[in-house]
Amino acid sequence: MRLRSILSYIVHAVxxxxxxxxxxxxxxxxxxxxxxxxxxxxxxxxxxISRPDFGPVSYAAxxxxxxxAVVNINTAKVVAMRRRSFLNDPLFERFFGRSLDDLIxxxxxxxxxxxxIMSDRGYILTNHHVIEAADEIQVSLRDGRxxxxxxxxxxxxxxxxxxxxELEDLPAITVGQSEGLRIGDVVLAIGNPFGVGQTVTMGIxxxxxxxxxxxxxxxxxxxxxxxxxxxxxxxxxIDANGNLVGINTAIFSGSGGSQGIGFAIxxxxxxxxxxxxxxxxxxxxxxxxxxxxxxxxxxxxxxGLAATRGVLVVGVLRDGPAHQAGLQPGDVILTIxxxxxxxxxxxxxxxxxxxxxxxxxxxxxxxxxxLDLKAVAIERPSRLQE
Numbered sequence: 001m002r003l004r005s006i007l008s009y010i011v012h013a014v015x016x017x018x019x020x021x022x023x024x025x026x027x028x029x030x031x032x033x034x035x036x037x038x039x040x041x042x043x044x045x046x047x048x049i050s051r052p053d054f055g056p057v058s059y060a061a062x063x064x065x066x067x068x069a070v071v072n073i074n075t076a077k078v079v080a081m082r083r084r085s086f087l088n089d090p091l092f093e094r095f096f097g098r099s100l101d102d103l104i105x106x107x108x109x110x111x112x113x114x115x116x117i118m119s120d121r122g123y124i125l126t127n128h129h130v131i132e133a134a135d136e137i138q139v140s141l142r143d144g145r146x147x148x149x150x151x152x153x154x155x156x157x158x159x160x161x162x163x164x165x166e167l168e169d170l171p172a173i174t175v176g177q178s179e180g181l182r183i184g185d186v187v188l189a190i191g192n193p194f195g196v197g198q199t200v201t202m203g204i205x206x207x208x209x210x211x212x213x214x215x216x217x218x219x220x221x222x223x224x225x226x227x228x229x230x231x232x233x234x235x236x237x238i239d240a241n242g243n244l245v246g247i248n249t250a251i252f253s254g255s256g257g258s259q260g261i262g263f264a265i266x267x268x269x270x271x272x273x274x275x276x277x278x279x280x281x282x283x284x285x286x287x288x289x290x291x292x293x294x295x296x297x298x299x300x301x302x303x304g305l306a307a308t309r310g311v312l313v314v315g316v317l318r319d320g321p322a323h324q325a326g327l328q329p330g331d332v333i334l335t336i337x338x339x340x341x342x343x344x345x346x347x348x349x350x351x352x353x354x355x356x357x358x359x360x361x362x363x364x365x366x367x368x369x370x371l372d373l374k375a376v377a378i379e380r381p382s383r384l385q386e
Contacts, residue, residue: 289320
């Protein structure tokens with residue numbers, strides 16, 4: 001009997017405990033399950049990579065599409081070098097009473113660079129400074145073929161030149177859209193740095209529309225941190241799909257090597273120069289015969305201008321296109337063909353970007369009154385290119 005009583009007591013205790021636990025769970029659920037702070041982490045959606053040579057894992061496909069159209073350019077020219085004679089030594093002058101003239105000897109100088117095959121007809125785009133004053137130009141293709149190149153034309157104001165080779169089955173590059181480039185887009189530079197052979201380097205677009213660098217007359221550079229070194233000049237800057245977006249031209253460097261600041265001519269500008277040279281033998285640019293200055297706050301204050309916008313016309317060529325259109329010194333050009341003009345370089349690029357014979361619309365401010373003028377551009381004089 002005593003054992004039965006003990007078992008009955010234990011059963012009742014267990015039943016009572018379960019009942020109490022049930023009540024607590026229903027009435028105070030947080031008592032048994034205290035709240036914990038949760039942090040939501042947003043994960044990237046996994047993407048399936050269907051092929052191993054597709055970026056961002058690899059840009060091999062882009063390179064394979066464009067690299068065959070990038071060539072190495074070797075040039076040679078004979079220059080006159082002064083070599084001082086040992087008879088010019090002050091010791092000999094002391095005995096002979098005079099010094100002999102420096103000896104002038106011819107010397108063959110070789111340079112290297114890169115170029116891009118733009119057409120299967122053999123037209124190659126490169127930098128003017130790569131082939132400047134060259135007596136011989138040799139082009140080497142990725143497939144091992146070599147050929148002598150002739151100069152079709154040059155444009156010193158953009159530092160571009162067009163060459164031509166007579167070869168069959170040439171791989172022409174696919175041209176992309178430089179206007180659509182965004183800061184941060186991946187780009188690759190292909191060229192022949194230091195003459196080691198075709199090399200590919202990768203970076204991003206660091207900036208677009210770079211001007212006032214003092215490199216060329218017409219500047220609208222793509223800035224990139226893709227490594228560009230001596231020998232890369234004239235080579236291709238391509239996007240992640242292998243399309244040409246620029247012609248590598250210059251670097252900022254204290255040592256002559258890449259320091260992550262390279263510049264390329266946008267393909268939109270380079271293509272226009274190429275087509276003009278092939279068709280006309282020179283680059284054709286519009287010109288109105290004006291001299292303009294950017295309206296700074298100091299300039300606006302000194303002239304009593306209402307706002308610091310547009311560019312101030314400080315000179316107008318008599319009987320030139322702008323003069324015939326009615327433009328006067330002191331006018332402020334606000335827009336050209338409905339494009340806002342903020343700096344003098346904007347006006348230069350907007351006008352030069354039009355072909356001779358084009359009608360150019362100028363929206364100006366004169367004595368606090370805004371006017372619309374129309375001028376007909378003529379060809380930019382060649383003397384301005386010297």
